[in-house]
Amino acid sequence: MVSPKQLLSTLESALLGSSPPTPSQRVEVLHAIRTSLQSFQSLLSYPPPKPSDRSQVQSKSIRLQDSSLITLDDQDVQIALKLSDDLHLNEVDCVRLLVSANQEWGLMGREPLEILRLAAGLWYTERRYLITSVHLLLRAVVLDQGLEDDILVDIQKYLEDVINSGLRQRLISLIKELNREEPSGVGGPQCERYVIDSRGSLVERQSVVSRERLILGHCLVLSVLVVRTSPKDVKDLFSILKDSASEVSQSNIAIKHQITFSLLFALVIAFVSDGLSTVPDKASVLSSNTSFRHEFHELVMATGNDPIVEGFAGGIRLAWVVHLMLIQEGVAARETVSSASSNEMSYLSQCLEVVFSNNVFQFLLEKVLRTAAFQTEDEDMIYMYNAYLHKLITCFLSNPLARDKIKESKEKVMSVLSPYRVVGSHDFAQNSSSISQQGTETGSLPFNSILDFVSEVYLKEPELLLGNDALWTFVNFAGEDHTNFQTLVAFLNMLSTLASSHEGASKVHELLQGKAFRSIGWSTLFECLTIYDEKFKQSLQTAGAMLPEIQEGDAKALVAYLNVLKKVVENGNPIERKNWFPDIEPLFKLLSYENVPPYLKGALRNAIATFIHVSPVLKDSIWTFLEQYDLPVVVGPEAQGSPSMGTQVVLPVL
Template sequence: MPPPPPPRELLAVVEAALLGPSPPSPAQRVELLHAVRDAAPAFRALLSYPGPKASDRTQVEAKEVRLPDMPPITLDDTDVQTALKLSDELNLNEIECVRLLVDANREWVLYGREPLEIYRLAAGLWYMERRDLITSLYILLRSVVLDQGLDADLMYEIQNQMEALFIEGLGQRIITLVKELNREESTGVGQPSSEHYVLDFRGALVERRAIVSRERLSLSHCLALSALIKLMSPREVKDVFSLLKDCAAEVNENSSVELQITYGVLFSLVVTFVSDALSTSHEKPSLSSSDSSFRRDFHELVMRSDNNLTIEGFVGVVRLAWAVHLMLTQDRSSARDTLTSSSRDVTDIWACLEIICRQNSFQFLQERIMQTAAYKNDDEDIVYMYTGYMHKLMMCFLSHPTSRDK
């Protein structure tokens, strides 16, 4: 298998085929499908890079490094110090850091620059590569999920490739990244002693924490879109619910990006429960009815109250989506399950509705989510999807006899 295309090249191919002013040409279609197939390993191991290695560190300290398909590279003291600083602060392999310096020199010419500027340019280049890879994934998912008038056969091919990635664990990888990138570690926003700024492609100074927050936001968008590519597994639903509570605990009302990340995580659950319930048939059991232990465990999780009012507000919206899911699937499941199971469903639905109404989760949904500037100023296509599924959720809720009785 050929190596994955460089992130910049991948993004250029994806944008040319899917965001161009006219439908992609036959050559662009072929190039796109080949690029997506070749990029599969990079997507599967999303933002996972070789870590530091003692033998590679020794090679860098010896001031001569061999990169693939290149003659030996001689380093000076500044090169060595910068490469090792990049390795320590970004948790990157030392040889990979030399590659970053070579690429940064090709982009901007590093001769005569101060060591800190060189570090910031190389680190900024690395973050640009990460951004290009995430953006490519986002455009691919969006093209499949949202009807943008693209060729149906092409979308079918892309959907198959995307679905295969999520079957192989890409969803779990995204969940992990949204959680772990927020940590004050070298693999996240950086340790307190690390350099806080990098230089972007325009030469502008940008805070590393802000870049990582934008990565997490894009990943939360990918997570929400992926709910319509492949149904989350029970484990993924539990992990996303836990992630939502973590995100809600750290929400700063003055930080739009942090709010938008939390919205992305929340709506990945809303979309999962609503789309699963609406697509369930006698032949295709729902998420809750196909795994009885998950149904029991998740109901217990979602019914637990939290002392943090923000966390409790977001959990209340999940309760609403869970209650609607149970209501829509209860009639179908009662036809094939025992009377005891059906009675349990009704009991759980009423328990959900009781706490939803008592806490007025609808007010939180309206005032703290859908009417906020953070919601309205999020990505236009994403807001379109969020609003569409919230409309479906409320229509299902209001039209069901159980909720009307309540």
């Protein structure tokens, strides 16, 4: 059997190298993991304290495995027994740790507390080698790391056997057990709080254990994509998620949030991936168990008093809804109707209602996707989380029941919020006295949250938009008949995100250029800017008249439009975009007025700057308009004295 350190070294050299593993490395990997099978199956399971071994250590004379007789002094005995008490570890193993620590660090002349911390740190380092090895194997199979098929097949078969023999259940148990305030977890009140790690740094034991739990959480997520979850796995995962969420509600520690996120997404991925496997000739693992569906539906629909726990449970309800939708599609494909499928429709309707009434989308935005803990997670894990949120969204938006519910939500928000006062053909001025009140009202309405949720998912992974017909169908529906600036801004913000790629920019430009929407389009933006300019000119021509204010709703809507314009031009095809906006003069018309809000002027400047790189013709046009509207500019040193602006960006200073 290889040591944890040797195991990790073998895996890293073979799986993380710049070149494919050699035949000899492949043999070494397979030998290492096969001889470590028992260590993986009983992951982080160590012999507990034993009275007879304690007595042997107290006798000061002990024989380790494959070692000569070792004589201990009083200090050695005290440290070994303290290690055993603090770590819930067998006394003889603690003596072995002291021997290893002496070989690693040299303990002569060190204080007892330092020796204790060094030995404990060495033990945690060995544990980290082992769980990192599991993590590395799972990543090799799930993530495309350029490995050859033959070694991937061998590793996958090995992992399938290990997971089926209980590894996933062990992962779930460890995440729970390691969080307990006892020697086998983060340590009890009498336990030493610090250890010295492999770099010689003093670190909190709780931080070390939390990091272990996070890696185990990542392993759990990856394992779902190697072997599908069983009903027991799902129920146990849901239970531990609620426990973890209750802890998060009382803590702002990032790693605790990340652990909870890993449990959340393990279930999301489990439901989505299992549901997507429901095809006419292959039923999903979970859908084949009628009793599980009933039991889990009862579990997931049960409500509690902690809003954070309820929020994370709501995220699972959304995944459960999508799972039931996918199951129903599979049933429809097989053209079979049963009482079980009728029950599932009832489950689906009930759960869908709760998802919308609790606005699960807003919780996931605020407490998961937009948190610093999520943003600073491992990049590969974030990509995987977003990829399965993309699958979840696509399945959700494709389902008629979900579309009907979204339509109902949209109609509700339109009825609750005050409509625009239509002054001109494209003037969307609104009474500002109701804006703050309406902002509060929208917080409980899920339509805007769905738009923001879609935006957030595709913000970092725009390539997931490719060929996503379900999403663009939703966009067409979501853009119709906006009667207030809140929903309009949310919709335009979503378009801004969707325009983050060549394909997305082209589609968004086409949507707003054509007649897909009655009241939303590029013409609305440019005509509104022109109308406000005309109003301001009329006011200036009237003696003693004050310049009218731009309503807050109008200003925010214009900023949202301009952000879409900026993204479309930035990411559009360099050839096609030259002809998209032949007349950009309206973008300059409001820059000279003092009553235009600074943030609107900033959005106008940013949009103008984007056009500089489109074509030389537009670059010259920008200079002409700056002179025409007598706008002060900041010119880069290379461009001073050059009417064509050279290669420098010239922006109005207002």
